[in-house]
Amino acid sequence: MTIEETKIAQPAGAAPQKVHNRVKEDKGSVAFKIVAYVLLILGLFLVLVPFWVIISTSFQERNVLEFTWWPERTAADAYELVLTSERSNILMGFVNTLWIVVPSMLVGLFVSGLASFAYAKLRFRAKKWMFAVTIATMSIPGTVLMMPSYLWYNILGWAQGPLPLIIPGCFGGAATVFFFTQYFSGIPQSLLEAGQIDGMGFFRCYVTIMIPLAVPAFVGQGILAFVGGYNDYMGPLLYLNGSEIKTLAFMLAELQSYYGAMKNSDAVSCAGAVIALIPIIAIYFVGHKFFVDGVSAGGLKD
């Protein structure tokens, strides 16, 4: 058995051909195709216009308020401001986001994988109900836990800092455990037995056998976790409000209030948004296959 066979989610992009049934193209299907392309191109236009709006606005000159599709004279002041200003330096926001999101994501992936390894490959008595409880925790809506968690972090003394955004993630996530468990059950048990014959403990088996075999799953879940953390707004709003450390998404929402008095505050907001979107969209285009697989299995943290 190969790893390819164990893939859980079907890549949606490859799907359409299967449904199509071969019939002679009649007039109806030509008309259908025209309507289809009109619809799709209209949809594409609606998807892309908002991006063009912020790109165009971000290059607007200082006292222009009207939106123009193609600004006659452009200025890069807005970019200069968000990249160099002391108070809301977008690059600082990017660095903050990275160190809040990445370590927690890596530890969380490792731990989720470890738990999934146990569920998929080891025998222990409490397995059934522990797995059931883990899956059940997924069904609790996140916003309902917002108040209780805030109170708890306040008691712990973490409420005015980044710890609430870092520590819980290090314990792994239920959705990730679910995804990895399915993935690992496709890896043959014999590999684990071979490791044991070589005298490896279970932990070493996980690190040296399972992880290398599950790299695509780890990359996929890692990308999803990263995008979720990078885009998170509610967490930073609750815990980083008034703190020196601000994440990128949180900074974007505030940019307006910093430069509200200035005439080109729109351009500044838009420049910030453009810079913040570039890494995420780049990651999406590079790893879109991982995205599709991971998202159709679990969905993005909203």
Next chain:
Amino acid sequence: MQRSPAVTGEAAVREEEERTLSSLQPSRKKRRTVRKEEVCGTVFAAIPLLGFLLFSAVPVCIAVVTMFCDMNGMNIATLHWNSFANFAKAFTDLPFWKSFLVSLEMTLSHIVGLVISIIIAAVLSQKIKGGKLFTIFFFIPYVCSSAAISIMWVQIFKPTGGIINSLLSSLGVANPPDWFRDSKWFPWMLVITIAWKAPGYGILMVQAALANVNPALYEAAKLDGASRFRQFMSITFPAISPTLYFLLSMGLLNGLQTFDIAQIFAQKTSGYVTGAAGPGDAGLTTVFHIYNTMNNPGAGGMPVASILSLLLFVAITLVLALNKRISKLWVSYDY
């Protein structure tokens, strides 16, 4: 003491059992491995549960206690019993019940998004050149942060100089809506913004569901002379209905929890109006209201906010249960 035959018999069976077990698992080393497996498995699997216990279960327990108490700000040391005063406050909190209606309105955007996803996915499932490329592009809004999306749409809805109102005026609409100041239009602005983000995920899921429909069914229908529409209603729709039900549930769940976009829009348009959540609090969703209550000791602070969270949980559960009940009328699991 003399043993009864039954007991000795039992002991013999036990001995026999142990012997067979040890013959099945010949070495002591092996038995140690089994115990090690038990311990390692439990410990490995326990870490995420420990996280849940520490950062979800414990906080909820504390929050339940605070619901029955007065509290000075966030200071847990000032707790003192006030029986059900907080509950009275929460149940008579009119803005909360109104905010629930706003949240319900927000779920509309997910329903519209679902309809759009079905149409787009159905079109893409036909043999369309470049279909894959369209799929890739349609998914982009889904990966953008709500902060960036809000910035885009604030620009688009701007009453003066925004695209939408320029377009409406050029189409001859005399008084285009004042999105930022008119409490009638403000929530619709949020609905449109969220509906722009929503379809990406749905398109992907519906496409995957369509790809799993058995092509032989269509061949058979064609032989029977079924029209395209008839094929959709009798084959495609029932086959993808479980996916549609899942997407509808997710949409309701996400819609009722709308916060980010409502909060950022309120912040970005605060220069235009005085309300804390858009004109006349028209954009005050339930979670937004809970967030405000937490920060406002006059409205009850943390204890009342916890009760409102609990009420939201109950409301979400009820809506999803109702959705499940209704789904029995249209979802089929026979395919």
